[in-house]
Structure formats: C-alpha cells, structure tokens
Amino acid sequence: MSLGLALLVWLVGGLITLMSGICFAELGAMMPKAGGSYVYLREAYGERVAFLSGFTNFVLGSSGSNAALAVAFSAALSSLMPMAGFAQKIVAIVMIVLLTVVNVYGVKLGSMVQNVFMVLKMLPIFAILIAGLLFGKETPNLSLMPASSPSIGKILGMVAFGVIATMWAYEGWTNLNTIAEEIKKPKKNLPLAIIVSITGVAVLYVLFNYAIYRVLPYDTITAMINGGDYYLGTAAAKTLFGSTGQIIVGSAMILAIFNSLNGCIMVFPRSYYAMARDGAFFKGMAKLHPTYKTPVNALVVSAAVSILLVLSRDLGQLTSLVAICGILFNGLTFYSVILLRKKYPTLERPYKVWGYPVLIILVCLVMVGLVINTFVEDPVTSLWGFLVPIVGLVVYELGFKKSREKYLAQKEEEEE
Numbered sequence: 001m002s003l004g005l006a007l008l009v010w011l012v013g014g015l016i017t018l019m020s021g022i023c024f025a026e027l028g029a030m031m032p033k034a035g036g037s038y039v040y041l042r043e044a045y046g047e048r049v050a051f052l053s054g055f056t057n058f059v060l061g062s063s064g065s066n067a068a069l070a071v072a073f074s075a076a077l078s079s080l081m082p083m084a085g086f087a088q089k090i091v092a093i094v095m096i097v098l099l100t101v102v103n104v105y106g107v108k109l110g111s112m113v114q115n116v117f118m119v120l121k122m123l124p125i126f127a128i129l130i131a132g133l134l135f136g137k138e139t140p141n142l143s144l145m146p147a148s149s150p151s152i153g154k155i156l157g158m159v160a161f162g163v164i165a166t167m168w169a170y171e172g173w174t175n176l177n178t179i180a181e182e183i184k185k186p187k188k189n190l191p192l193a194i195i196v197s198i199t200g201v202a203v204l205y206v207l208f209n210y211a212i213y214r215v216l217p218y219d220t221i222t223a224m225i226n227g228g229d230y231y232l233g234t235a236a237a238k239t240l241f242g243s244t245g246q247i248i249v250g251s252a253m254i255l256a257i258f259n260s261l262n263g264c265i266m267v268f269p270r271s272y273y274a275m276a277r278d279g280a281f282f283k284g285m286a287k288l289h290p291t292y293k294t295p296v297n298a299l300v301v302s303a304a305v306s307i308l309l310v311l312s313r314d315l316g317q318l319t320s321l322v323a324i325c326g327i328l329f330n331g332l333t334f335y336s337v338i339l340l341r342k343k344y345p346t347l348e349r350p351y352k353v354w355g356y357p358v359l360i361i362l363v364c365l366v367m368v369g370l371v372i373n374t375f376v377e378d379p380v381t382s383l384w385g386f387l388v389p390i391v392g393l394v395v396y397e398l399g400f401k402k403s404r405e406k407y408l409a410q411k412e413e414e415e416e
Contacts, residue, residue: 003213003221004142009159010209013166014202019363021198022353023334025191029351030340032190037333038271044336044343047280047404048396053329054275055392060309060385061325062268063302067309068318069261070095075315076254079231080247092310095258099265100303104289104296124252125204128233129211131240136214160373167323167370170201191351212236230315269298279407280400317381324374324385331367334360 027040042050057063070092078088146155213221215236224232237249273295276285282301289296309318337353337360353359375382 002143002146003140003218004144005146005155005159006162007142007206007209007213008144009162010166010206011202012159013163013170014198014205016163016363016366017167017170018195018198018202019359019366020330020334021194022191023337023360023363025194025351026337026349026353027333027340028190028194029188030344030347030349037329038275040333040336040340041329044339045332047401048393049332051275051280051396051400051404052389052392053332054271054281055395056325056329056388057268058272058281058302059305059388059392060321061329062264062271063305064309064313064318064322064325066096066261066264066268066302066306067092067313068315068322069257069264070306070310071315071318073254073257073261076231076234076250076257079229079234080250080254089310093307095261096265096303096306096310099262100299102262103266103269104294104299105292122256124233124237124249124256125208127249127252128215128236128240129204129208132211132215132236133207135240136211138214138217140210140213141218157373157377160370160377164323164327164370164374165319166205167326169205170198188350208233215239265299265303269295269302272302273298279403283403320374320378320381321385324371324382325388327367327370327374328385328389331364331371334363334367 028036031039031043038050038054041053071088073095074083074088074091077083077091083091144155146158212232216232216239220235221232224230224235229235231250231253233253234246234250238246241249272281272285273288275281276283276298285295285298285301287297288294309321313321338357340347341356371382374385
C-alpha cells in the first residue's frame with residue numbers, strides 16, 4: 001500500500017466513523033439512557049438482538065479490545081526491552097490481572113489511575129506530530145497508486161481492509177452514549193461531543209501519520225511493517241530525538257496504552273453487570289463486592305475471557321475481531337434510527353441525522369461492503385466473528401429468554 005493510500009484509509013475511516021457518530025447522536029439525544037447500543041437495539045429489534053450484542057461483546061468485542069490493548073502494551077514494551085513472543089503474552093496477562101485487581105478495589109482507585117496517565121498519553125503524539133511536521137526531512141510520495149500498479153478492484157479491496165483496521169483505532173466513541181445519563185444536558189451536549197471528538201481524533205490521526213512519513217524513509221516503514229513491527233512512532237522518536245528521546249516517547253506510548261487498557265477494564269464489565277441485574281445475562285455477573293461495591297464477578301470473568309484471547313490470537317487477529325463485531329452491531333444500530341422513527345414518530349428528537357434517510361442507508365451499505373471484504377481478505381477471522389452471535393442465539397433461547405421474560409413480568413407487576 002502506498003503512503004498516499006494509507007493516509008486515504010485513515011481519512012475514509014474517520015469519515016465513516018463521523019457518519020456513524022451522527023446516527024448515534026440522534027439516538028443518544030432521543031433516549032439519553034445509560035446503556036448505549038444495548039438500549040437502542042432492544043427498542044428497535046427486541047430482547048434477542050440486544051442480548052446477542054451484549055454476548056458478542058462479552059466473548060469477542062469488549063474482551064477482544066482488552067486483549068488487543070494488553071498485547072499492544074507488551075509489544076510496545078518489547079520495542080524498548082526486547083522479549084520473546086511467549087514472554088510478551090505473559091506480560092499482557094499480568095497487565096490484565098493487575099488492572100482487574102485495581103478496579104475490583106473500587107472505581108475511585110481505577111479512576112485515579114486513569115487520571116494520572118490522561119495527560120501523559122497525549123505527550124508522545126503531539127511531540128512526534130509537531131517535531132515531525134517541522135523538522136522531518138523526508139518528502140513522502142503521496143500517490144494513491146501502489147508501486148505494483150494493481151487493478152482498481154484490488155485497490156478498493158486494500159482500502160476496505162485498511163479501513164477495517166482503522167475502525168479499531170477509532171473505536172471508543174460509542175462509550176459516550178453508554179454514559180449518556182451522566183452527561184449534563186445530554187440532548188444538547190451529547191451530539192456536540194460525538195461530532196467534535198470524532199472529527200478531532202480523525203484530524204489528529206492523519207496529521208500524526210503524515211508526520212511519521214516526514215521522518216521515516218518509505219523503505220524503513222515498509223520493512224518495519226513487513227517484519228511485524230507496527231511501532232513507527234518509536235522509530236520516528238529515535239530519528240527526531242535520539243536514543244534518549246526514543247526511550248521517553250516510547251515509555252509515554254506504553255503509558256498511553258496502559259491508560260486505555262485500564263479504562264476498558266473499568267467500563268466494559270459494568271455493562272455485563274447491568275444486563276445480569278436485569279435478568280438478561282449470567283446471574284452471577286450481578287454480584288457486587290461486599291466491601292467495595294464493584295461488579296467483582298463481571299470483572300473477573302471478563303479478565304478470564306480476555307486472557308484466553310491473548311493466548312489464542314495475535315494483535316492483528318484481535319483487532320480484526322473487534323472491528324468485525326463493531327461493524328455487525330453498529331450497522332444494526334445505525335439502521336435502528338429508521339426503525340425507531342417509525343416506531344416512535346412523536347418522540348422528541350433534539351438532534352436529527354443530516355440527509356435522512358440517505359446518510360443512514362449509505363452508512364449501512366458501507367458496513368455491508370466492509371463485512372463482505374473482510375470475508376474475502378480474512379475468512380477465518382470473519383467466521384469467528386459470525387459464529388459467536390450464532391452461539392449467543394442458542395444460549396439466549398436455552399438460558400436467558402425465560403429469565404428475562406420473568407424479570408419483565410415482575411417489573412410490570414411492581415409498576416402496577
């Protein structure tokens with residue numbers, strides 16, 4: 001893939017994410033309830049699809065994010081302190097266990113860890129971005145045509161597969177809708193937060209990658225990627241700031257990944273806890289720690305699933321699994337905008353999707369195209385991404401359909 005095509009991939013990924021965010025903005029402003037996608041899918045498609053979303057996130061999506069970040073942490077650490085492959089997996093597992101224990105001891109401790117590293121995570125990005133743009137000596141060839149001159153169909157396939165990889169980097173913006181009830185004036189501020197944050201991150205990613213292209217020769221970038229070394233930022237830091245700068249920036253990048261991993265471990269299990277509390281997931285997940293009042297079982301089981309994924313998949317496979325899960329259920333969530341407009345036509349909508357329904361249909365078609373391309377480029381990972389929801393359907397019918405119906409019946413009696 002040419003450097004110009006790589007930048008285009010980041011732009012397209014950002015544009016798709018922005019269009020997706022616009023759909024979520026309408027849903028979040030219309031139904032500012034905690035729960036995000038789970039709530040929208042339940043209202044639009046019913047209990048079954050909502051459960052499949054939660055189950056798939058538990059097995060692959062959210063747990064896969066935890067595993068991918070843990071593996072990325074150990075790989076980044078290995079770029080400064082070389083480790084064998086199995087040793088990297090051990091480090092990844094230790095990080096998952098450590099941060100799970102931290103978050104079992106209370107959200108305050110987990111939040112404190114999060115806040116300490118919040119600023120540090122941005123320093124390496126801005127250091128490389130500014131220095132690379134100002135002092136980089138390379139003049140990157142931004143031609144969209146790769147050197148091998150492939151066909152247009154092949155180029156489109158490369159872009160689509162690359163976009164799927166960027167979707168994991170952009171992932172996380174949907175968490176704003178998950179905590180909608182905690183946002184002040186959500187009907188006004190939630191759409192603004194979604195659109196501004198996605199646009200800002202997309203611009204930052206594109207500039208950061210361009211800054212790296214200004215620092216590292218094309219042959220170096222190609223050799224690193226072909227060798228499985230994706231930490232171009234660390235190499236750029238060494239070129240810009242020397243060995244000491246490489247260590248400082250590399251360490252800051254490690255802390256940034258650590259911060260993201262802690263945030264995911266802190267947030268994701270609480271959705272499983274909420275589902276279990278409502279009779280829509282494994283009952284044991286609803287248990288709180290007797291002293292710290294944290295969802296201890298959800299945290300521990302989530303950690304166990306993440307560790308299994310660390311042991312069985314590499315970083316590329318993990319990010320692909322997370323992206324596939326996101327594409328599947330985000331696509332359903334986008335289409336729910338149309339379904340909910342028909343189902344609740346009189347419900348107040350402080351923010352409405354631009355160009356309705358064309359934009360929504362366009363986004364859904366893009367999601368379908370990305371799924372098809374993933375099947376072509378990586379059929380094994382794609383099959384895993386689809387197999388889990390199928391298993392989830394069986395689990396729901398055999399184990400949770402009756403418990404959820406019982407919970408809803410009891411709730412209805414209490415309201416009467």
